[in-house]
Amino acid sequence: MNILVCVKQVPDTTEIKIDPVKNTLIRDGVPSILNPFDGYALEAAARIKDKDPDAKIVAVTMGPPQAVAVLKECLAIAADKAYLVSGRTFGGSDTLATSYILSSAVKKIEETEGKFDAIFCGKQAIDGDTAQVGPEMAEHLGYPQVTYGLEAEVDGDGLKVIKEMEDGKAVMGVKFPCVVTFTKPAWDPRYPTIKRKMAANRAEIPTLDDTMFPEMDTTRIGLKGSPTHVKKTFVPQKKSGGVKIQEADNETGAKKLFELLSGASII
Amino acid sequence: MSNPFFNEDHESIREMARDFANKTLAPIAAEVDKTEHFPLEVAKQMADLGFLGLKIPEEYGGLGLDMRSYVCVMEEIARKCATATLFISSANSLSTAPIVISGTPEQKEKYLPGVVAGEEFIAFGLTEPNAGSDAASLTTKAVKDGDDYILNGRKCFITMAPMANYTIVYAKTDPEKGAKGITCFMVDMSLPGVSCGKHEEKMGQRGVPVSDVVLEDVRVSKDCVIGEVDLGFINAMKTLSVGRVGVASMCLGMAAEAIELAVEHTKNRVQFGKPLCKHQAIAFMLADMETKLNAARGLVYNAAWLMDNGVKADKEASMAKYFAAEAAIDIINKSLQLHGGYGYSREYAIERLYRDIRVCSIYEGSSQVQQIVISGQMLK
DSSP states (O other): EEEEEEEEEEEGGGOOETTTOOOOOOOOOOEEEEEEEHHHHHHHHHHHHOOOOOEEEEEEEEEEEGGGGHHHHHHHHTOOOOEEOOOGGGOOOOOOHHHHHHHHHHHHHHHHOOOOOOEEEEEEETOOOOOOHHHHHHHHHHHOEEEEEEEEEEEEEEEEEEETTTEEEEEEEEEEEEEEEEOOOOOOOOOOOHHHHHHHOOOOEEEOOGGOOOTGGGSTTTTTGGGOOOOOOOOOOOOOOOOOOOOOHHHHHHEEEHHHHHTOOOO | OOOOOOOHHHHHHHHHHHHIIIIITTTHHHHHHHHHHOHHOOOOOOOOGGGTTTTGGGGTSSSOOOOOHHHHHHHHHHOOOOOHHHHOOOOOOIIHHHHHHHOOOHHHHHHHHHHHHHHOOOEOOBBBTBSSSSGGOOEEEEOOOOEEEEEOOOOOEEEEEOOOOOEEEEESOOOGGGGEEEEEEEEEEEEETEEEOOOOOOOSSSTSSSEEEEEEEEEEEEEGEETTTBBBHHHHHHHHHHHHHHHHHHHHHHHHHHHHEEEEEEEHHHTTTTGGGGHHHHHHHHHHHHHHHHHHHHHHHHHHHHHHHTOOHHHHHHHHHHHHHHHHHHHHHHHHHHGGGGGGGGSSSHHHHHHHHHHHHHHSSSSHHHHHHHHHHHHH
């Protein structure tokens, strides 16, 4: 079993503020973290490895050199190897270009690590919130995909994935090789142990730069290979939160609702 | 680089300890205090992450890390749950240092891995009802009987005794010779004649049980002697020197938390038409607290750094413990003052910190004992 986990370094949006004049993110002094959904994808892979200690987990990220910090975090938590994909011509890529570069990186990494049975991604990154890169990678690679996964286990020559639906959960079977994107399950990712954390500090993380992909179509990468253009960013007006009525049974709920509505002179 | 005393490993250990304290300990700390019970599965989790084996050699399951790694962990864990630090300090210093310092390879093999794994607990029995700061005046006796020793006496205020598998007991093997007639024994708590007496009801650090250890004609074999016969007191003093830096580090963590709470409260609480912190008298109190904390940090980090570099640092460890404990008590007291009536309510974390910190100038050598050690080094 060979799993690739795709991760991204993102600004910690719980600490982020928006410039009220320019409508852009103020990134100064905001800590960078592992995208939380990618953490769930890594944990899902780690749970497969718990049952099959021979399984191998490889982490990859595309980003500037300082993005190795999240790869070290992946190594500390559960990954066996990590690769950084970084190059000047990759800069400015939108989701389509990013997923194209990452799919090329998958092939490149497979030359060293062997074929991946499954590629796990977070459902989306908390900075761009597009939820496109995982599904687009599946399309570039021609693999089946399951999105919004909560947990996954090996089932014969594929995975059994429990996925989140709007009104419940669904169990899906998917054959290797496949792409699964993960959302927040009921648990948090495991803590790294001190031993793994220190080993991660010393780990060598190979960089795949833009010179290492001679077969890559350069019109499909970077800013000029990106069809997405941001027309305008703005801060949506804040809506005040509604009231949630959650009582032991429907009757008390209805009574509470009646009290609220009549109290506000609506009925 | 945030500090000249720490390297990348120290910083990453600190970061993970902080993360664990925030996510796992902060939500249970009030409950641990209220129910006087620390969940053993959380202790086990701390063991799995490596916190209980920081200073234990790798060949016995530990991580073999230095004093500064231990300082980082104690500091961060203490911010959120003082009780949790007792599991860490017990495993890394009081219960294992006597064995690491003077045990045989067989004893290390027998006792250390269980402690590292969080599966066995060892208590440290030095204090007696009439031998506290003057530890050498202890009266527990060990009388040789063939290849065995027969132990009689009473130890008191023994942390973790009711849940311990073993207790390290210091006893007189040669009552004539005072401090030079004390031997260190490893006593299995399930032996006939060993009992615990009632649990102490404590002011703070309530999640770990504390009781007497009563020894009535307890027969232990000579394999249970740790180190050399009659040389146990040196072993106890060396152990306490390690422990002092640990207690000092936990004082740093608790004081830092108290300052954070004070800053937050005084920013939000409005009186006389402006936030409390905008009143200069209050802001100056905050400045004093922060300065005192950082002075304490300097002493503690320096003592740990010296120890890591193989320098004898008994005086430095005592100065660190003395100053950090007194500073933390003062800082936490001031933080509670700044909380006003809210600080006196059990609903606020500062109330628990106020109780939890108080023992830090008493146990593992009171402030006055530290003054004896410090002045003793100056005047010898």
